[in-house]
Amino acid sequence: xxxxxxxxxxxxxxxxxxxxxxxxxxxxxxxxxxxxxxxxxxxxxxxxxxxxxxxxxxxxxxxxxxxxxxxxxxxxxxxxxxxxxxxxxxxxxxxxxxxxxxxxxxxxxxxxxxxxxxxxxxxxxxxxxxxxxxxxxxx
Ligand code: ZN
Numbered sequence: 001x002x003x004x005x006x007x008x009x010x011x012x013x014x015x016x017x018x019x020x021x022x023x024x025x026x027x028x029x030x031x032x033x034x035x036x037x038x039x040x041x042x043x044x045x046x047x048x049x050x051x052x053x054x055x056x057x058x059x060x061x062x063x064x065x066x067x068x069x070x071x072x073x074x075x076x077x078x079x080x081x082x083x084x085x086x087x088x089x090x091x092x093x094x095x096x097x098x099x100x101x102x103x104x105x106x107x108x109x110x111x112x113x114x115x116x117x118x119x120x121x122x123x124x125x126x127x128x129x130x131x132x133x134x135x136x137x138x139x
Pocket of ligand 1: 089090091105106
């Protein structure tokens with residue numbers, strides 16, 4: 001385990017733009033406000049979604065795309081530096097009209113409506129390649 005103490009410096013509420021990409025909206029906001037590290041929660045609805053699942057044996061992401069309106073029942077993520085750019089690592093639980101849920105690593109989704117609470121930290125957070133998992137993890 002690695003850990004660090006962080007100072008939460010600023011808090012924001014965001015309303016995401018209809019038709020924009022869910023994750024890109026959060027990354028563009030972080031660029032705009034010069035936020036290098038943050039944690040966020042969100043909810044809303046999307047018009048489609050591309051969800052990834054990390055295959056721990058193959059150490060590769062598998063992608064699945066849903067071209068249908070979905071509720072964002074819950075979304076959680078964080079912002080960190082990845083290769084010199086701000087990356088919003090985003091996970092979501094999405095639901096269909098029946099209430100059935102889909103979930104995973106949210107790579108992309110077209111916003112229908114989105115509400116985000118974001119807490120920014122003073123200390124920067126950086127990701128780098130981890131040999132053991134083949135993932136880009138926090139340093
Ligand atoms: Zn993930």
